[in-house]
Structure formats: C-alpha cells, structure tokens
Amino acid sequence: MMKAALGIWILSAVICVGRGHHHAGHASVEDHAGQETAADSSHNSVSLVTAANKEFAFRLYRKLAAHADSQGKNIFFSPVSVSVALAALSVGAREETHRQLFSGLGFNNTLLTQSDVDQVFKILLQRESKASNEDLSEGTAVFVDNRFKPRPEFLETLKQSYFAEGFNVDFTKTTDSANTINKYVEEKTNGKIDKLVDNLDPSTVMYLISYIYYKGKWATPFDPKLTKEDMFRVDGNTKVPVQMMNMEERVDTYYDQAINTTVLHLPFNNSYSMLLMLPDDMATLENTICPGHVTRWLKSLLSRKRDVYLPKFSIKTSYTLDSVLTEMGMTDMFGDRADLSGIAEGQKLTVSEVVHQAALDVDEAGATAAAATGIGIMLTSVMHIPIMRFDRPFMVVVTERSTENILFMGKIVNPNI
Numbered sequence: 001m002m003k004a005a006l007g008i009w010i011l012s013a014v015i016c017v018g019r020g021h022h023h024a025g026h027a028s029v030e031d032h033a034g035q036e037t038a039a040d041s042s043h044n045s046v047s048l049v050t051a052a053n054k055e056f057a058f059r060l061y062r063k064l065a066a067h068a069d070s071q072g073k074n075i076f077f078s079p080v081s082v083s084v085a086l087a088a089l090s091v092g093a094r095e096e097t098h099r100q101l102f103s104g105l106g107f108n109n110t111l112l113t114q115s116d117v118d119q120v121f122k123i124l125l126q127r128e129s130k131a132s133n134e135d136l137s138e139g140t141a142v143f144v145d146n147r148f149k150p151r152p153e154f155l156e157t158l159k160q161s162y163f164a165e166g167f168n169v170d171f172t173k174t175t176d177s178a179n180t181i182n183k184y185v186e187e188k189t190n191g192k193i194d195k196l197v198d199n200l201d202p203s204t205v206m207y208l209i210s211y212i213y214y215k216g217k218w219a220t221p222f223d224p225k226l227t228k229e230d231m232f233r234v235d236g237n238t239k240v241p242v243q244m245m246n247m248e249e250r251v252d253t254y255y256d257q258a259i260n261t262t263v264l265h266l267p268f269n270n271s272y273s274m275l276l277m278l279p280d281d282m283a284t285l286e287n288t289i290c291p292g293h294v295t296r297w298l299k300s301l302l303s304r305k306r307d308v309y310l311p312k313f314s315i316k317t318s319y320t321l322d323s324v325l326t327e328m329g330m331t332d333m334f335g336d337r338a339d340l341s342g343i344a345e346g347q348k349l350t351v352s353e354v355v356h357q358a359a360l361d362v363d364e365a366g367a368t369a370a371a372a373t374g375i376g377i378m379l380t381s382v383m384h385i386p387i388m389r390f391d392r393p394f395m396v397v398v399t400e401r402s403t404e405n406i407l408f409m410g411k412i413v414n415p416n417i
Contacts, residue, residue, distance in 0.1 A: 042119065045112060049120040050405065052106030053083050054291040057406040059106075063324045065286050065411065072235070074417055076317045076358045076410035078212050081138075085210035086325075087121055088140055088162045089333070089351070090114060092154050092343030097332045104330040118161035124405075125163055137188055138212040140164040143181055145171040148205040150344045174200040181207060189213040192359040201352060206343070214398075214407070216268035222247050222310070222364035232311055233392040234414045242311040242415050245364055248385060251308060252301035256293070261285050263297045264308065264388055271402060276310070277395040278388075282411070285395060294397060294404055309389040313415035314361045321354040360410070 057079030064075050083105060090101040091114060102109050107117060128138070140162045144150060146169070158164035167184075169177040178197040185196045188211050197207075222245040230244035252265035260280035267273045275297060279285035322334055332338055333351045340349040390412075398408040 041116075042123070045116040046120050046123060048108065048112055049117060050124070050403065051291075052108075053080065054294075054404065054406055056083055056104075056106050057409055058290050059328065060324070061289075061409050062286065063327055064319065067324065072413060074315050074317060074411065074413050076315055076360055076408065077319065077356055078358055078408050079406050081210045081212045081358075082321070082356060084121065084125075084140060084162065085208060085354075086330075087117055088158055088164065088208060088210070089340075091118065091157050091161075092151075092340050093333065094339045094341050096337070097339040098342075100330045100332055104325065104328045118157055122161040122163075136212075136214045137190070138214075139188065139210075141167065141184060141188075141209045141211075143167050143169050143177070143207040143209070145169060145205045148344065148347075150206065151342065154343050171200060171204045172202050174202055177204075181209070185209065185211060189359075190215070192361075193357050196355075196357060204352065205347075205349070212407070214272070216270070216272055216274075217365055219267045219269045220247065220249055220251075224364045227312065227364060230309070230311075230391065232415055235393075240414060240416045242313070242391075244391070245310050245312055246308065248307045249305065250303050251306050251388075252303055253306060253388070254297050254300050254302065256297065259284055259288055259293075262388065263301075264306075265298070265301050267401070271400055272407065273399055273401050275397045275399060276390065277397070278390065278392070279395070282393055282395075286411070289395070291404065291406075294399060294406070298399075298401065298404065305385050307385050307387045309387065309391065310362070311390060311412075311415045312363050313412065314359075315412070315415070315417065316359045317357065317410075319356045321356055325354060358408070358410075360408070 060077070060079055060082060061075070064070055064077065086101060086105055090098055090105070093101050098114070099109060102112070102117075125138075128136070140158065142155065142158060142164050144155075144166065155164075155166060159166065167180070169180055171177050178200045181197045182195055186194045190213055192213060193211070196209075226246040227243050228246070229241055231239045232242045233239050252267075254263040254265075255261070256263060262278045264276040264278075265273055266276065275294065277285060277289075326334065333340070335350060336348075338348075338350040340351075343349055393411060393413045395411050396409070397406060399406055
C-alpha cells in the first residue's frame, strides 16, 4: 500500500511573548471514576503535563543549540507551540509510535493516558485565552486532502481539546493548496510568517499546524529619543552596528552566582514577562538552565535603579525538527515503522517533516513575534548607577509570571541576522 505523507508545520510568530493556548469548547471525557476523584485526578494531570512541558522546552533548546547548523546563529522558538502540535499528533499515534511521542514530550505513560493529556491541553488553552488580551492569537489547524478520510474521532478530539480548525484542500493542486495554507498562517500571525509552505508534495494527505502570535507592550517602555547606534560583539573577532535602546529606571534584576549570570526581568503590561540572561560563559548557562532556575529568579528579583541598554532587532528562524526529534527518541513516526492508524484506517501514514518557524521583533514599545532578549555586564557609571549592557550574546525566555509556562526561548547571537 502506498505511503501517504503527513506534514506537520509548527509556527510561532510571537510578539515577544507568546504561548500556545486557545479557546475552549466542550470535550467528551470518559467517565472512568467518580466525580470527586475526577477533580483530584485532573489537578494532578495538569501538574504532570505542565511540568513536562517546561522540561521539554529546555531539552529542545539544548538539542537545537548543539546542532552544527545552529553554531553561531540566533536560536528562537516556541516550545509550547511544538508541544501542542506533537500532543495533537499523538492523538492519532498508536503502539510504539505513541510511546515514543509521549516519552519524547516527557509524559509518563503509567501516570497519563492520551485522554488525560487531551483534557489538560484543553484546560491550558482555555485558561490562556481567558487570561490574554487581543494581542494573543494561538491555535491549531488541520488541512485535509479531499480524497483522504480521517477517523471522525481523531478530528473531533483535535477540535474539542486542541481547538483545531479544519479545512478541506486538494493537495494534488500543489500551488493552490500551498497558497491556502500560507494565507491562513499569514492572517493568524499578523503577517509575521508570510510564506510557510513553499513546495508541497502532491502525495500529502494532511497538514497539522500549530501557530502562536503575541504582541507585548513593555510595562515601562524605552524612550525612542535615547536610542542610538552602538556596537554589538558577536564574538571575539566580530562587531556589528545596532540601534541600542536605553532606559535609566528601577528594574528587577538578579545575579545568579552559581552560573555567573545576570538576569533582567522586563514585564509586559499583562501577565507575561521577558527574562534576559547575560552569562559570563554562554555554554555554562545553556548546559545548566532548567525550569528551577526560572522559578528561583522570579522569586529572588530585586528592584534596583539600572542604566539598561538593549538592542532593537527583528529576527526570523526556521527549523526542520526531524533530526532533533529523532535524537529525542521520536524516531518511528518518520519512517516505515510509523503507526498513525488512529488518524485513518487502511492507509500507511508517515510524517514527512516537522517544521517550526518563529519571528521576534523588539523595539522601544515592546516585543513583537517570539521570545528573545539579553542582559549586559554590570559596570559603574559616573553617577554610580550600574550599567546593564546587552552588547554581546544573551539568552531570552518569555514566560507567564504566575504559571511560569515557557512561551518562547532563544539566544541572540547577532541582532542583525
């Protein structure tokens, strides 16, 4: 039987802060237990999944940073967008393929069923949509070929738990179907991701997309009059000119002595924040950073007057995640051993590729696109107000302050790329 190609595109156009969470509907939940224990079980499942999502974010970052084609390049992605897409795919996975997806995402098979995971993502996406404002747009979509008949229960779960929109297209008309997908994505990401699909394989039967767009305004904006050209040290041999923003204000900072990293907390005028990390040694920070660091930093921040310099920049990243996810143990879905029989009966399906695109714009008013920002070295000025200058590579995390969910992660090596 011929293999049909299944494409997964994960995109995040985020304005500095973004998380993959959406509107809620009504899911049919299997009633395995009494109502009283169901509430406890649901709370426990939420804790397990959110903890796994945070750990997945840092594991995925380390894999991306270690890849040869990432050396010396900016890194920027939305871990929540990747998690949502892979969790939605796991709805249709079976046997070893399903086990690998769950394991790769950090879900414990003995404690969490697929129904548990679906219900948790529904809760998280509902919660996010209620807490957010009109500047956040996130969701999933499924584009299905006219000739392809997925199982109704697969599409229903995607609709109820992952709030997926469904569309029928003719993938044999490769240009038309690519245009349909590109237009949809461009609209949902406010033009930030304008050409997701270039060449479509006519054997494609389904595209699963996860997108996120967030536009955040700084709680304390930078004054554009203070922005001046400055130099950014990419490495020991290379300097590039940047437009450097500046503010002299009371800001939340922390110095983590264990990993010799300066942390700057810049809140947006909602529940999201950007954490900028400027380490003495980038490799040390990248190899050790974990969810526990974010928790400690947010609890230990001190408000101090600082002279902050941060470059304006716009970056776009694009990743084919096949090899990275394979290294994380999700191997079978890409080959002949793929068992995606929960998507459709009677056809041998395989994942053709998993693609992630992200965009980030940072300026005086705030951030647009995805997460990335940095922190500088502390020096003392004439007025004895320490300087924090983001003039060399730094890491950035965009997080929701109360849940500490990681919306975006990245490393800015060169603001001009």
